[in-house]
Amino acid sequence: MTRVTAIPTATISRLVTYLRILEGLETQEVGRTSSSDLAERAGVTAFQVRKDLAYFGRFGTRGMGYLVPVLKRELMRVLGLNRTWNVVIVGVGRLGQAIANYPAAGDYQFQYVGLFDVSPELIGHTVRHLTVQHVETLGQFVQTTPVDMGFLAVPPERAQDAAQTLVEAGIRGILNFAPTVIQPRTADRGDVADPGDEWRGVTIENVDFLAGMKRLAFYTLNPHLKSADLEEQE
Amino acid sequence: MTRVTAIPTATISRLVTYLRILEGLETQEVGRTSSSDLAERAGVTAFQVRKDLAYFGRFGTRGMGYLVPVLKRELMRVLGLNRTWNVVIVGVGRLGQAIANYPAAGDYQFQYVGLFDVSPELIGHTVRHLTVQHVETLGQFVQTTPVDMGFLAVPPERAQDAAQTLVEAGIRGILNFAPTVIQPRTADRGDVADPGDEWRGVTIENVDFLAGMKRLAFYTLNPHLKSADLEEQE
Incomplete structure (x- = not known):
């Protein structure tokens, strides 16, 4: 884990999205995921997922992906959601x-x-x-x-x-x-x-x-320009 | 203006931020801005500002920057905010x-x-x-x-x-x-x-x-990792 001095707000927003996806997977009793799976569900690239997670350490095993409950718990910890x-x-x-x-x-x-x-x-x-x-x-x-x-x-x-x-x-x-x-x-x-x-x-x-209202105005006018993402991508 | 098939949600979110900044400049009766000025206020790079705007056409004059009311009106139009x-x-x-x-x-x-x-x-x-x-x-x-x-x-x-x-x-x-x-x-x-x-x-x-609560939890735990942006950057 490299020493970082700032983390893009967009990364933190995406971590929040990944966490929501992991919670959904856990509800569906899916045990394992991968950076490509997370990427597809979040509408970003797998490279972006790995880059976002890499700010905070190593969470998966190369070629094996991530255990849903483990990655969820780690993201909760990173975001400070394991405390009151x-x-x-x-x-x-x-x-x-x-x-x-x-x-x-x-x-x-x-x-x-x-x-x-x-x-x-x-x-x-x-x-x-x-x-x-x-x-x-x-x-x-x-x-x-x-x-x-x-x-x-x-x-x-x-x-x-x-x-x-x-x-x-x-x-x-x-x-x-x-x-x-x-x-x-x-x-x-x-x-x-x-x-x-x-x-x-x-x-x-x-x-x-x-x-939110303004983004909605834009995409309601231009539905064909909507990217496939859930929240944001680069 | 190239024909685009999708525009990143992050770009639309940033246009909303640029518009808010332009409204602030207008209130302060500032008549002119530049991509570097907008970039600094939005916490992104000037390249990012130009790239975001370029999806929708040419708004400024090279070396002259942007007229605040003109760019504001154009962003309102792009976002669909000039109609009911x-x-x-x-x-x-x-x-x-x-x-x-x-x-x-x-x-x-x-x-x-x-x-x-x-x-x-x-x-x-x-x-x-x-x-x-x-x-x-x-x-x-x-x-x-x-x-x-x-x-x-x-x-x-x-x-x-x-x-x-x-x-x-x-x-x-x-x-x-x-x-x-x-x-x-x-x-x-x-x-x-x-x-x-x-x-x-x-x-x-x-x-x-x-x-929002989760992002706040992260940055309250890690205030030193806060990037200088208003909302998001890449």
Whole structure:
């Protein structure tokens, strides 16, 4: 395993796809797979599969392929899905409540430990066994409850400030559902090039509904240009 | 412009990213950009930007770069965002309601024309000016109202059947929010390799919350492996 300094996001997205395929194979009680089989199901080349996996070590035996449960377990480990993640949701409107109740999130040990909002109509109410708290209390909350990630489901104009609140509370992973780009900067400094220290090592991932709608628009106009892949390829 | 038979999904995802960047530049009243500037902002190479754009024609002037409003308008056209899309939502629970109220969807002329569910508690109620109808009436509905796309926000175990209903009603574009893979097959035939004719030319795109959570898990564990890109690169 070579020492790598960065891994393309597309590789991580494909690992997520391979994992989903392996889970499907396991459900169908298929015991063994190969890079060509995975490649075909993911719509990429076998070379790409091997290259993606090679970032993380050697998983198969040459000419023998991969054992489905072994490769699945290894990908779970690589992705960090073999441990519990304590998650808070900031923004408990319709979208935040949908996320709190999203099926299968629990299968991967994403564990909701706190819900935060600013609306008096929501604070104090119970959603999925948790009492919605004011977002101003997040700093105190993390003193007693370790939090690994924050899911942001606030309106777009609130997203930057809410992200700042998460980051100041020491939370290093943010999944942003708002249709806006979070900048790694301190709101009152506004300096993107030199964000505050609190942003060091913070990861922001986006779940962008609009991007999905736009891709769909393109392929609905151009169904003949659809490549055979599930999610993405190069 | 060479005749192409398929365009990588990653290219389409990047066009969506470039468009978002161009919108940001326009807001900042920046009039001109270049493939290196776009590349840096999107975290890909300038070669990649030029290659992605070259699928669709020539947009810039050598050595002069691109005019922001022109390239933005061209990408909107390529992606099919210069026209109105009539959309139905199937599944009007918390998630479906969140989607119906998702900010900015209207900016791109995704126009909700119908909401469908199976729950007696929802049918007949009004959500965002539309009356929720029983999904069994979808076939009749499309007789009088043209529908381009269906957004699926049903529980995962209902997603395949709901997709079948959309496809039988003649809808060719599906955006699936359920954490499950829709197979292009007729439910009662179960034959993936030879789906029913009604599936010909149907595009399915996925908005997968779990994939975002998994990517976030990886990068929260390994912040030093984060590449500098916004969304994806090769």
